[in-house]
Amino acid sequence: MIGGGQLARMTHQAGIALGVRFRLLAEGPDVSAAQVVRDPVVGDYTDLDTLRRFTDGCDVVTFDHEHVPTAHLHVLEEAGVTVRPGPHALVFAQDKGLMRERLTGLGIPCPRWRKATTAEELVAFGKELGGPLVVKTQRGGYDGKGVWVLGDATYEAVEEPVATGVPLLAEEHVSYVRELSALVARSPHGQAIAYPIVESVQRDGICHEVISPAPNLEPRLATEAQEIALTLAKELDIVGVLAVELFETSDGRILVNELAMRPHNTGHWSIDGAVTSQFENHLRAVLDLPLGSPRTRAPWTVMVNVLGGTAPNMHYAFLHTQARDPELRIHLYGKEVRPGRKIGHVTTYGSDLENVLERARHAAAYLAGEIDE
Amino acid sequence: MIGGGQLARMTHQAGIALGVRFRLLAEGPDVSAAQVVRDPVVGDYTDLDTLRRFTDGCDVVTFDHEHVPTAHLHVLEEAGVTVRPGPHALVFAQDKGLMRERLTGLGIPCPRWRKATTAEELVAFGKELGGPLVVKTQRGGYDGKGVWVLGDATYEAVEEPVATGVPLLAEEHVSYVRELSALVARSPHGQAIAYPIVESVQRDGICHEVISPAPNLEPRLATEAQEIALTLAKELDIVGVLAVELFETSDGRILVNELAMRPHNTGHWSIDGAVTSQFENHLRAVLDLPLGSPRTRAPWTVMVNVLGGTAPNMHYAFLHTQARDPELRIHLYGKEVRPGRKIGHVTTYGSDLENVLERARHAAAYLAGEIDE
Numbered sequence: 001m002i003g004g005g006q007l008a009r010m011t012h013q014a015g016i017a018l019g020v021r022f023r024l025l026a027e028g029p030d031v032s033a034a035q036v037v038r039d040p041v042v043g044d045y046t047d048l049d050t051l052r053r054f055t056d057g058c059d060v061v062t063f064d065h066e067h068v069p070t071a072h073l074h075v076l077e078e079a080g081v082t083v084r085p086g087p088h089a090l091v092f093a094q095d096k097g098l099m100r101e102r103l104t105g106l107g108i109p110c111p112r113w114r115k116a117t118t119a120e121e122l123v124a125f126g127k128e129l130g131g132p133l134v135v136k137t138q139r140g141g142y143d144g145k146g147v148w149v150l151g152d153a154t155y156e157a158v159e160e161p162v163a164t165g166v167p168l169l170a171e172e173h174v175s176y177v178r179e180l181s182a183l184v185a186r187s188p189h190g191q192a193i194a195y196p197i198v199e200s201v202q203r204d205g206i207c208h209e210v211i212s213p214a215p216n217l218e219p220r221l222a223t224e225a226q227e228i229a230l231t232l233a234k235e236l237d238i239v240g241v242l243a244v245e246l247f248e249t250s251d252g253r254i255l256v257n258e259l260a261m262r263p264h265n266t267g268h269w270s271i272d273g274a275v276t277s278q279f280e281n282h283l284r285a286v287l288d289l290p291l292g293s294p295r296t297r298a299p300w301t302v303m304v305n306v307l308g309g310t311a312p313n314m315h316y317a318f319l320h321t322q323a324r325d326p327e328l329r330i331h332l333y334g335k336e337v338r339p340g341r342k343i344g345h346v347t348t349y350g351s352d353l354e355n356v357l358e359r360a361r362h363a364a365a366y367l368a369g370e371i372d373e
Numbered sequence: 374m375i376g377g378g379q380l381a382r383m384t385h386q387a388g389i390a391l392g393v394r395f396r397l398l399a400e401g402p403d404v405s406a407a408q409v410v411r412d413p414v415v416g417d418y419t420d421l422d423t424l425r426r427f428t429d430g431c432d433v434v435t436f437d438h439e440h441v442p443t444a445h446l447h448v449l450e451e452a453g454v455t456v457r458p459g460p461h462a463l464v465f466a467q468d469k470g471l472m473r474e475r476l477t478g479l480g481i482p483c484p485r486w487r488k489a490t491t492a493e494e495l496v497a498f499g500k501e502l503g504g505p506l507v508v509k510t511q512r513g514g515y516d517g518k519g520v521w522v523l524g525d526a527t528y529e530a531v532e533e534p535v536a537t538g539v540p541l542l543a544e545e546h547v548s549y550v551r552e553l554s555a556l557v558a559r560s561p562h563g564q565a566i567a568y569p570i571v572e573s574v575q576r577d578g579i580c581h582e583v584i585s586p587a588p589n590l591e592p593r594l595a596t597e598a599q600e601i602a603l604t605l606a607k608e609l610d611i612v613g614v615l616a617v618e619l620f621e622t623s624d625g626r627i628l629v630n631e632l633a634m635r636p637h638n639t640g641h642w643s644i645d646g647a648v649t650s651q652f653e654n655h656l657r658a659v660l661d662l663p664l665g666s667p668r669t670r671a672p673w674t675v676m677v678n679v680l681g682g683t684a685p686n687m688h689y690a691f692l693h694t695q696a697r698d699p700e701l702r703i704h705l706y707g708k709e710v711r712p713g714r715k716i717g718h719v720t721t722y723g724s725d726l727e728n729v730l731e732r733a734r735h736a737a738a739y740l741a742g743e744i745d746e
Contacts, residue, residue, distance in 0.1 A: 009389060012409070013386055016382060017702075018705060019705030019706070019707050019717070036395070037411060038407070038408060038411065275699075276699070290692060290695040290699070292699055297670060318662065322657070322662055322665070323663035326665055327665070327666045330391070332391060333392070334392050344392070
C-alpha cells in the first residue's frame with residue numbers, strides 16, 4: 001500500500017486476519033501506518049524509481065490516497081505490476097475536471113459545472129448560474145483545501161483561486177439538505193457489494209459525523225445512490241472501494257459531489273457496524289478474493305471523528321470516555337495531537353439513534369478537549 | 374509482549390485501534406506475530422539478559438504464553454519493570470501442582486488430585502480412586518502434550534510419565550458431559566468483566582470448537598463458573614485475561630481443569646462475537662485502562678479452529694469458503710501449513726445455532742482439506 005496514513009493503518013489491521021503480508025511505502029518512519037507494520041519503506045511516492053523498487057515483488061499495489069502520479073502507475077503497469085485501482089480509473093479521483101466530464105457523459109446527476117482558468121470565465125459562469133459558486137482546483141485538493149465557496153463571483157472574489165495558476169473547476173453551490181455517501185467495493189472479475197447509504201456531516205470541509213444508515217432516507221433515493229456508485233465502479237473499471245459523496249437536494253434529487261477510490265472516512269463506521277469492514281473489503285477486492293457481506297450489525301451505527309485539541313496528552317480523556325461508556329469503540333491513529341488534526345474516531349451502535357448519537361458525540365468532544373467536566 | 378504466536382498477532386491487531394505502541398519479543402524473525410508488527414525483537418525468552426534489554430523502556434510487559442521463567446520475572450520486577458500478570462500470579466498457570474494446592478485452599482472445586490514422582494505413588498493413587506487416571510507433568514505441558522490418560526494405573530501404564538523424570542500431577546479422570554470455559558479480565562485496580570460461559574469441544578487434546586454461550590447451561594452453573602473465574606482473578610491477583618477451563622459433570626457440578634493467564638483459544642469468538650474482544654480487554658487490563666463491555670453481539674457465536682491439512686496452498690479453499698458464505702469471518706495466523714497445526718480459526722454468528730454451527734464447521738473442514746466438493 002502506498003501512503004502511510006490512518007487508512008493504511010486500518011487496512012493493515014484488517015489484513016492481519018486475512019493472512020496478508022502487508023508492505024507499506026510511508027512518507028516518514030513514524031507516520032500513522034508505519035508504526036504498526038513490519039519493515040515500512042520510507043520514500044517519495046512521486047519518484048518513479050522509489051515506486052519501482054517498492055513494488056518489486058508485490059502481488060498487488062493499492063493506495064491510501066489518490067496522489068500518486070498516474071504517469072508513473074502506467075509505467076509500473078507496463079512493467080507487469082498489478083495496480084488496483086488502475087491509473088485509468090484513479091485519474092477520475094485525481095482530476096475533478098475529468099471526473100465531471102466523464103460522469104456527465106454517463107448521465108450521472110452532478111451539480112452544474114464549468115472548467116475554468118481565468119477570472120473572466122469564473123465571473124461569466126457565476127452570472128450564468130445567478131447564485132453562489134464553488135471553485136476547486138481540478139487536482140490536489142482534499143479535506144477543504146483547494147476549495148473556495150464564493151457568495152458572489154465578483155472579480156475580487158475569484159482572485160484567490162485564479163492566483164493559484166492551476167486549472168480550476170467551478171460548480172454551482174448546491175442548496176442541499178444534507179450530504180450522503182455511497183460506498184461500494186468491486187473486484188477485478190466484477191463482483192460488487194454496496195454498503196447502506198449513510199448521512200455525513202461535514203464541519204469546516206472535514207468529515208465530522210456519519211450516521212449509518214442515513215435516517216429517513218427515501219428508499220427510492222437510497223436505491224438511486226447505490227446504483228450510481230455501482231454504475232461508476234463498473235463504468236470506470238474501479239477495483240477496490242469507491243466512495244461517492246453526494247448531495248441530497250431540497251427538491252428530492254441526489255447529485256454527485258466527489259469520488260474517492262480507497263477506504264473512506266464515511267466508511268469507518270463499518271469496522272464496528274458491518275459484518276465486513278470497508279478495509280477488509282478493499283483488500284478482498286484488490287486481492288481478487290470473494291467480497292464479504294456489507295450487512296449492518298445494529299440498527300444504527302454512528303461514527304464521529306476525533307480532532308486534536310490543545311492538550312497534547314489524551315490519557316485522562318481516554319480513561320474518562322472508556323469508563324463512561326464500556327461499549328464505546330475508540331480508534332486512535334497514533335498521531336501527534338495538533339489542534340484540528342484528525343487523530344482518531346469513535347463508533348457507537350445500538351437500536352436507539354438518539355442514545356447512539358449522544359454517546360459518540362460526547363466521546364469525540366471529550367477526547368478533543370471540547371468538554372470540561 | 375513476550376512470545377510471537379497468534380495470540381500476540383491478534384493482540385497487536387486489537388492494539389492498533391487503541392493507539393498502542395507494540396513491542397514484540399519473538400522466537401524467530403518470521404513467526405506469526407513477527408510478520409505484522411514493527412521491528413520485532415528476536416530472542417530467547419528464557420535468557421535474562423535478553424529479557425532485560427527487551428523490556429527496557431516498556432510501560433508494561435505481558436505474555437503470549439506462560440513459559441517465561443518466573444525467577445527472571447521477579448528480577449525484572451525488582452528492577453522496576455511492570456509485569457502483568459506478575460510472576461506471583463503467573464506461577465499458578467505454569468505449575469499445575471501449585472495451582473491445585475492453591476485452588477483447593479480457596480475451596481474451588483477441582484478433580485481429586487495428588488502430586489507424584491514415582492511409579493509407586495501413581496499406582497497407589499490409582500487404586501485409591503478405583504478408576505482411570507490422568508497424569509500430567511506439573512510444568513510445561515499444553516495442547517495435549519505432557520498429558521497421559523491411563524485407563525488403569527498399572528506399573529506398566531505409568532512407565533512413560535515416570536520416565537520423564539519430572540514432577541507429576543495425578544488427577545481423577547472426570548466423567549464429564551462437556552467442557553466449559555470461563556473467561557474474565559481484571560485490571561490492576563480490581564475492575565473485572567466476565568464473558569459469557571462457553572462450551573468448548575476438544576479434539577486430540579486441542580481446542581476444536583467453541584460455542585458462545587454454552588447451550589442449555591443451567592443459569593446456576595453459569596453463575597458459579599463466572600464466580601470461580603472472578604474469585605481466582607482476585608485471589609491470585611491476576612492482571613489481564615484469565616481463562617478457566619472447566620468440566621461439567623454428569624451429576625451437575627463444575628470442576629476446574631486448567632488455568633491460562635493470557636488471551637485464550639476459547640475466547641477467540643469474542644473478536645467477532647462480543648462488543649470488546651478478549652485481546653482488547655487483555656491490553657486494556659494490563660495498561661490499566663477501563664475495561665470494555667463483554668456483551669455478545671449475536672444470540673450465538675461459533676468458533677472452529679482451522680488445522681493444517683496436507684495441501685500447502687490454501688488459496689482455493691479460501692476462495693471457496695469466502696464465496697460460499699459472505700458472512701464467514703476467517704482469521705489466519707500467517708503460519709506455514711503443516712498437518713494438524715493450528716493455522717487459523719473461523720467464526721460465524723447468528724440467531725439459529727444449527728445454521729451457525731454448520732457454516733463454521735464446513736468452513737474449517739474445507740480449509741483443512743477435509744472436504745472434497
